Amino acid sequence: MRRLLITLSLCLFGLNANAQNFSDMTPDQRTAFGEAVRSYLLENPEVVMEAVAILQERESQAAVNNDRELALRYQSQLNDDGYSFVGGNPDGTINLVEFIDYRCGYCRRAHAEVRALVAANDDIRYVIKEFPILGEDSVVASRAALAVLVNDGEEVYYKMNDLLMTFEGPYNDATLEDMALEAGADPVRMAELMNTPLITDMIANNRALAQRIQITGTPTFVFGNQMVRGYVSPDVMNALLEDARDALPQQ
Known part of the structure; x- marks a missing residue:
């Protein structure tokens, strides 16, 4: 003042x-x-x-x-790190990156809305960054999700991601095994991979990137080159998507 x-x-x-x-x-x-x-x-x-x-x-x-x-x-690390989930249209012209934590209430609120946005717009290339920051439960969930991604692929990961984000109970060996089976993943292989250096490095890399681009909370979105910190309504998401389209080079 x-x-x-x-x-x-x-x-x-x-x-x-x-x-x-x-x-x-x-x-x-x-x-x-x-x-x-x-x-x-x-x-x-x-x-x-x-x-x-x-x-x-x-x-x-x-x-x-x-x-x-x-x-x-940092667009290459955001959009093409080589290990994060890529969904929607892999050849889409709009990169939508989301940093998530499975225990984040606002991530859960945005979850279905983001999926609806991606499903309704075939020019979105959707990248999920596992960014567990809300305690050990968050880390366990991200490790399980990434293990499924590594072993079972992106389609099964997307189902596992949905189950983890909407699950209301604690994440433990039994509940993670049940979710893996429901998603179509191999629960034994998931358990074997969860605590390996490979998964640890993926999470560490996401945290390092978040630090470099000054992300401290979830959800954080990057629509094209526009960063949005925190939850936004579907109307705002659609407006951001239109802004990202307008910013594309004219053909």
């Missing part, structure tokens, strides 16, 4: 809005300046709210631009 008031004050009185101008003033000038600003703001309090709104808008746009830059810089 202090930074906002200084910036607002300098702008109001026709000065270049930076801290150096304020620090160059003499003590008497600072006192007079401060009294003038205070009087003005007391008489025109709506200016503060307008300035706050402008500052918030600028900061929001700066965050969007930073996220876009990160998505562009």
Whole structure:
């Protein structure tokens, strides 16, 4: 707020809005300046709210631009890491990447909506990043899912992913075996693979990528080159998809 008031004050009185101008003033000038600003703001309090709104808008746009830059810089790791699930249309023109945690309530809320979006749009190439951050139960679920992906392939993984995301009980040997069987996976091979270095490295790589692109929560989506942190409604998803289409090079 202090930074906002200084910036607002300098702008109001026709000065270049930076801290150096304020620090160059003499003590008497600072006192007079401060009294003038205070009087003005007391008489025109709506200016503060307008300035706050402008500052918030600028900061929001700066965050969007930073996220876009990160998505562009790391697009190969996001879209083609060589081990993450790829669904929808593997040749689709729009990459939709989702970082998930099976114990994340908002991931669960978005789960069916994302699947519906992918099913309804044949230009989406859907990439799932296993990103367990909510405790050991999350890690166990991701290990099981990735083990199924490695051994049984993407179609079976997609079924396992659905079962894990919608399951309400604890993840343990018995419940994971039941889900693997229901998904059409080999539960014995899943159990053998879950704690191998291969699976550990996949999760570690996803976490390292998330750190590089400043992802700390789930779900996080990347629609093309636009990063979205947190749950968004189906209407917003569709709007983001249209934005991603508009951003494609014109044929």
